[in-house]
Amino acid sequence: MMHAKVKNTADAQGVPKSMVQLSVPRGQDRELSEVIDGVVHSEMLLPFDDILIDFCAEFSRTLAKRARGFSELQALAFWMRRAELMRMREDFRGLATERTVLMPRGLVVHIPPANVDTIFIYSWLLSLLCGNSNIVRLSSRATEQTELMIDVINELGGNARFSRVAGSTAMVKYGHDDAITAQLSARADLRVIWGGDGTVQNIRRSPLSPHATDLTFPDRVSLAALNAANADALGEDELRDVAARFYNDAYWFDQMGCSSPRMVVWVGEEGIAKRSSARFFQALYDVTVSKGLRVETSAALSKMTYGFSVPITQNVGQVQSFGNQVLVIENDDLEQMPTGFVGSGTFHSTVVGSLSEIAPMITRRYQTLSHFGFTSEELHELIGRLAGRGVDRLVPIGQALTFNRFWDGNDLFQALTRYVYVDNSQS
């Protein structure tokens, strides 16, 4: 699938040779321009082509079997199951109109974060489904989960049925090398940058081709809101169920995921809110115990230091620990979230009278509001009050990390494709 003449082209252009380590397809280190030419010149497929759907469904099936015990990978496999893929195809087709067709962008270069293991797969799979060629930069510190996924991809790619799909993707590793980033950027039609603000800024120093664009996913923070009276009305088991779902939102990436709630807003009358809060965090603690969560001592000390530090600069009520697992900081100064957040189960907790009262403290950085016990009207009233200032997702508690095509204010189906406008009206 690599073209033999490519090397000469690169030499003729005087492009310096940069070697990258190939993970997909697994192989020898290769010259980057060869890798790029390989995927760019692979046969183009139309968005949601049957073979793409088959590939993704097979990926999901194999991953579900092989990744037992890795809850993040199981979630990914579930998200990519065939029924869901068919639903996605319907949604995608719904975007086209009589005069518009959605076509691939071309070469999509993905720069995922180094240590949220699954993100790069979500962004790659969506781009693949949209018919693009893809180059993914993998972190040099690949985890067990990452390696497992790469193995599955390579296995499927080795299957003759999927050779057309496999040829359009390369996953590479390289050290911190600006020349490689520059070369990738110059060839990209769309560059997808995940990771923190620093990474986005750093990658953006490498210019894109004039027609190309960036899709960036910078640092974001998230919060949860609960209707205190509705939470108060829950029985022990129901409350525990909400806490268990919240646990998934908050603890999967040690609470450092952009969508993991850092702040918990109790909406309602103060006394009820305090009572609900106390019950909820106790239930959350019980969940952490039943899940066997152990907080490493260094993380526990970081949390403790944070709990001592915040009251120095902010207006804090009590700092309450439920073991090392849950640290609750009653904090009214939420307009200014303190810096140096440490995660691992650290929650700023506050009480407001109505949901829309949180609007003034929401900034562009806020991404996800996971919610419990509100009406659609309340949620929409908040969105109206926010008027685009921040919060891109409002999802039920338990779904904060559930990825879908609507992310950080983008519709990824649209971002990963071009609208081709066709007017055939004879005037």
Added chain:
Amino acid sequence: MIFDELTALPQFSLRQPDKEDLLESALQELTEFHKEHSPEYRRMLATHPAPPGTGLARIPFVPVNIFKQHLIRSVPESEVFKIMTSSGTTGQQVSRIVLDRETAARQSTALTKIMTHVLGPKRLPMIIVDTPNVVKDRKQFSARGAGVLGMIPYGRHHHYALDDDMALDVEGLIAYLSAHEGEQLLIFGFTFMVWKYFYQRVRDLGLDLSNAVLIHSGGWKKLLDEAVDNSEFRDSLQRDTGLSRVHNFYGMVEQVGSIFLEADDGYLRPPNYADVIIRDPHTWAPMPFGEVGVIQVLSVLPKSYPGHSILTEDLGIVHGIAGPERGWAGHRLEVIGRVPKAELRGCSDTHAEEAQLVSS
């Protein structure tokens, strides 16, 4: 007052129950003092329940890294005499400790009392296991340099045993030893350097150090990588150089002055001014003797900043209590080392972190 009383008594002479009575009331007073004079400390305490435990363990502590994030003082700005900083590699945050004249004087008095306990009242000829440049280049002021400077007053006729490449100045050392033949000597250096650049060469040269006292510090991490622990260190020095008076010490910039000194049984002891509690890293309750936990250090010295009770990021074990009979009363502390750093996850600036690792 308590500080003078503790200074007047011989170091390491207090029976543990008596010491705890003395320290508990002194530390309670200090807690009240700092609450009154430091709004930051007051806010930290007001938002936190008292730590689990009884007696000394009820004295509230603050985590040591709080001094990296905030400059906290219990004296008016006009009385600030000096701000000490901890060592740290580039990019790391350092602790900043505010001293007034009184606290600085207490630190200095305490350190002298503790050191003269093993060195005697007279200053000894001193060999420094380091290069002379470690204290000369003030721009590159390092933890090593600060350590050497802190010890220099306890010796005389200082001889630096190494050159800039960590090579032993053999001729210089032999000349120094013969010039001071029959005299008591003080040797000071960092544990790893003493082992790697000094002991191994001295052993091969067959030099006799039986009239020396070795004071060393700096942690065991590098030596444990070479499978050398404290008893191996002590045994080797004694066997190969005759050096038997070996005292490791444990201290930190957040509690300068109240250093823990290694006794003849190989375990550290808190001086009169200080004590130690080992806390369970899951419950933060005090742990039974013999179990590994996080070290909390208590000291009556800090008045200008609320550092009289600090939860460190070090792991240790207290191997019971020694009586005063052999001159080394108190908790028998073994320091294991730093709490291992957990790897952070999350979708923050991870590639930037990688870049920093590469460049550092």
